[in-house]
Amino acid sequence: MDFRLTDDQLALRRGTRELLEGRTGGMPPRGGLDRALWRALGDAGLFALALPEAEGGVGLGLPEAVLVFEEAGRLLLPGPLAASWLAAGRLGVPGAADGTSVVTALDAGDGVPVEHLAAADRLLVLEGGAGAQARLARPEELCAAPVRSVDPLTPLHRVSGRTGAAAVPGAAAVPGADVALLRREGALLTAAQQLGSAGRTVELAVAHARVREQFGQPIGSFQAVKHLCAGMLERVETARSVVYAAALTENEDETAAAKLLADEAAVRGARDCIQVYGGLGFTWEADVHLHLKRAWLRAEQWQNTVTCEESLAAAI
Amino acid sequence: MDFRLTDDQLALRRGTRELLEGRTGGMPPRGGLDRALWRALGDAGLFALALPEAEGGVGLGLPEAVLVFEEAGRLLLPGPLAASWLAAGRLGVPGAADGTSVVTALDAGDGVPVEHLAAADRLLVLEGGAGAQARLARPEELCAAPVRSVDPLTPLHRVSGRTGAAAVPGAAAVPGADVALLRREGALLTAAQQLGSAGRTVELAVAHARVREQFGQPIGSFQAVKHLCAGMLERVETARSVVYAAALTENEDETAAAKLLADEAAVRGARDCIQVYGGLGFTWEADVHLHLKRAWLRAEQWQNTVTCEESLAAAI
């Protein structure tokens, strides 16, 4: 056992952060999905991390993907990252690996609207349980209507007419991976993004609490604010330990634990950050609300709280 | 509407507190059920508050009973007060009103051990729902074994052999009140005791926080401790409003709300008080643990959290 980031992993994290901060200025990209940035991610090999080098990949694994997704989550990078990563790797969807093709996903039956449907080139359809194969369709084959999304950086479509996968009858089965596996990896990568967002909200809250003065001193010198921030960090660090572990063990329960705790760290972190920001946190201009809204969305995608808790209970 | 204590009610509360503090020194009576005190309560008319004056009672009602029970809860007065009060009033059990007879209760099916069985003169047996009549038995008719009670001031017996009311087949039906009504009033009077205990733990925590010094100042000057105490008071005041209201409206939902919130105020109040006390709160000598243990017991008796939440949900 040596549960620390290796030098290569530290370098990957640093490189990813530099790439993303260089292209976004370190702020959540307010313009939504940026295809040029998407291709840059592809060029940097981030979608193909887990592919063998012979197939044009980097030959790394889920632990590295988790680090990359954590960085993406930190900046609230808009786009169906998890679905595109799965398409590039397990499913070998052409163009997904180099970022020329954006792939979004519909999970039949979970009732979550589809993100970035209009901007996507392919739609991954998940239906059934272990043993079932994923299917692939063109986005326009899905009968869906736009929703005014709570997350301003993530357009959403609600499936209309028939429910779930039945709404895209023409989708073609993709050999290579069953839906249970895809769901697990999708949940883990989503948890990693939540972790990144949660970590970022601690940074934001702490930075604000150090400089914002009330009653003649930085608000961070008041225990009430200190303890809010300490609670945020406690949730981040706890979630981090199990997100990283799930990437190593690829275990189903551990992934559910990772998703559950990362969702909570992200949602509660963003809420506490708004509280520390006070009135400023209630404005559109501050980024904090974007973290909360994305966290709400990601908490519903790829296994929500109820699903995680029930599957964890069943696994005891 | 005038939702304030009347002068008579204030006087009753004051008188009850003086009576109880005079006989206990203001501390939870460590000796358990005190029959002399019980008779003194009877002499003071506290069990017969709601009986018409013609029947030897005081002609008052549930609101007054709630004030008396709150005072009893404040001092953790040991004994089956609610059952004895019901026996004295609704059921007219001889000797209950003047405190010469101690009456305890068994609710068939809720699985809660019977309190003070060995010291009791009568056993009230509740079984069935609205419309069913309560029954009365001699305590020794119940086949039960002593439990090492978590509350050192409240001996408990667990029904052995047959479950619930079937364990006292010889109990005789008592005309006068159906079990649903008795259960509601029992829950309200128990909530009132929890409220008293919760109020007392705020007093204890605040008094301790004012004098205990750490880091060169009273711990009550630290926000973390202040906010614990503020939360305790918040729960007490919220519970109080609905406990008093339920005594006036005699409404079933409102009683469930009263029990739910008073239970929570008592249990969490005692726990927070232990936290404020620090190591001292972990000792047997400090009274705080007695509040927690009694609160755990009372929270199970006469409608527990699950029952309250479900009946409240059903009533929305």
Place this chain on the structure above:
Amino acid sequence: MELGDTAEEAEFRHALRAWLAGALPALPPAPDPEDWPARRAYDMEWQRALYDAGYAGLHWPRDAGGQGAPPGRHLIFLEETERAGAPYVGAGFVGLLHAGPTIAAEGTAAQRARWLPPILRGEEVWCQGFSEPDAGSDLAALRTRAVPDGNGDYVVTGSKIWTSHAQVADWCELLVRTDPQAPRHRGITWLALPMDAPGVTVRPLRTLAGTEEFAEVFLDEVRVPAANRVGAEDDGWRVTLVTLSFERGTAFAGEVVACRRLLRELAATARSSGRWEDAVLRRRLGRLHAEFTALWRLVQWNVSEAGHTGRQRCTGAPGPGAPGMGVPGTGVPGAGASVFKLRYSHARQELYDAAAEVLGPDGALDAAADWTAGRLSSLAYTIAAGTSQIQRNIVAERVLGLPKGR
């Protein structure tokens, strides 16, 4: 203790109910929420109707043009109007609940005559100019300067934030610093600022809900006549506390009634959608039912206390002297109201979080849904009008008597 209506209360309730049954169908359709002039017109028309029917300023003193009714009457009004689906106070909020009561308590006869009748008749709208970008929870840190020009005017420069209805207000109850040398809580003065004065700029502020409920108000050498000062110069902090106490007291009472209705709607939705089968969610709703039942009783208790003693209930272990426990005899609610605000803010957020569970991702992620908008705006409740952290300080120090300091 008595929760039922007295004969007078029953009569009042009956008459109000009858009047509402006639008045509401005559109302025009509700305006577009983004159309501020239309909202003002709608709210003022409703206030005028209340005035004409004798329901304006129920809890205001008679000598201020109000009905002088005990506060309990106001609660009946809130219950009945909510039950009937009547409009909210809307643009009349600051005038009727903050500025008006302050002027009634502290203003001169001339000031009362000038400002109070138009508030009651729905003719003039007030907004609040208290908070500043660097003076939020720490209101006394405000820096907007007012300098007497020697000719009977103050010259005011600074900026205010979180001002509701500023776009359509006639007047702003403005706190300014008149003596920058004085200790923080001194040297503050309360002025009535005409919003059309030269130098006043209003800029809408977009909230995280995407709406423009609030505005920033910039003041650039705005001249305010000294006759617009309520209370003495440099005494504005005391005057302000009167107003703030009103805000922390009964201001949310109507919302509690509304939350009870929302909870019933939510339960009905859950029952019809099948979400009711989820015991975790169902019991959570049951708990919210207890919560809002208790909060309504807490309002009634506080109002009963305030009506008779001018003090909020403060049991527990009040500290010696226990400052800030309300102003006896004035009907001004005190620190006990902080208990209510703490609890209610949290309960409201819980209600909207539960709603997201009931509606599922489809509804909870839809920004167009009322529930989503409500969920977003509920986030302000633990911040606005004193954060929950500040409220806990108030409860601990002023009600429980714990020592100041850390």
Place this chain on the structure above:
Amino acid sequence: MELGDTAEEAEFRHALRAWLAGALPALPPAPDPEDWPARRAYDMEWQRALYDAGYAGLHWPRDAGGQGAPPGRHLIFLEETERAGAPYVGAGFVGLLHAGPTIAAEGTAAQRARWLPPILRGEEVWCQGFSEPDAGSDLAALRTRAVPDGNGDYVVTGSKIWTSHAQVADWCELLVRTDPQAPRHRGITWLALPMDAPGVTVRPLRTLAGTEEFAEVFLDEVRVPAANRVGAEDDGWRVTLVTLSFERGTAFAGEVVACRRLLRELAATARSSGRWEDAVLRRRLGRLHAEFTALWRLVQWNVSEAGHTGRQRCTGAPGPGAPGMGVPGTGVPGAGASVFKLRYSHARQELYDAAAEVLGPDGALDAAADWTAGRLSSLAYTIAAGTSQIQRNIVAERVLGLPKGR
């Protein structure tokens, strides 16, 4: 990152498992929990067996008689002994986890030779004399006085509290004040007190669980030779921090493994009793499964970090300089361990609260039930070894770099 065993670790685990399979059946029956001499004998016998088998002081340095194994080896030891149902460290706790490592790090060669081998061989029991009635969370407020008598002895007077195993201990790691004039954190000295010295009185302390796990230790002019001082005079605070860091670091690792087992027992009970059908309770258990899974990973992470850098992981936004983040290169865990302690204390209380729900009133109100005793003792976790409030201060100030003060 690697969670699997290395070849060496796998071999160690395999050998340990085999040894446990042979050693455990040979153990005598567990003693009566109230019989302290019997408990001491039992714990020491087990320690001796570990010593003979080469498992004593796994994580101690080789030059202190330990195995010099990386901390990960200690985690494997905890996992395997827990899985096999082996005894806990018991009376050996302070010696093996506090006093021993302190002496190993700070003692002279003679002190190491005198005290360390008997700890490893299970011959001598240590207890801890840090806390005092008026110095709990604020340990540096301790007042027990030690005055040099000029003949090479200290004369010690004062009292200590919350001392485990004092009734059966040979030695006490004692903090005393040697310079009352110095600032609070200076003027403290670390002494090894022989418990049989004249003037030492031990009085058992009854906890809310009704047991006598702790004692008060009264010291009345007790003579302690200067040779028993570890570290320099007045330097005891620094020496103490080393020990405290150990306590906050890996001390709870074994308990996390035990909690995972308790959770499985609880789920099995709920499944067979029908309580499993209660979705609220079931999902609560599911959440606890996530919690203890994560806590175990957090232990592994902290131990991996500590083994290589001597620092606990501290991400988030570490402050400039970030004091207290562990002592690089020493294997001493730092403030990051506070995150673990905060979370674990709460999770343990949650586990026992859930157990009360599973067992129902019949079990939860029975003081004779192990679960009830565990629930009561869990209440100490958010208080002992630094309250949760103190831990949050540490996290906020030392890890996140928020300003000291309020």
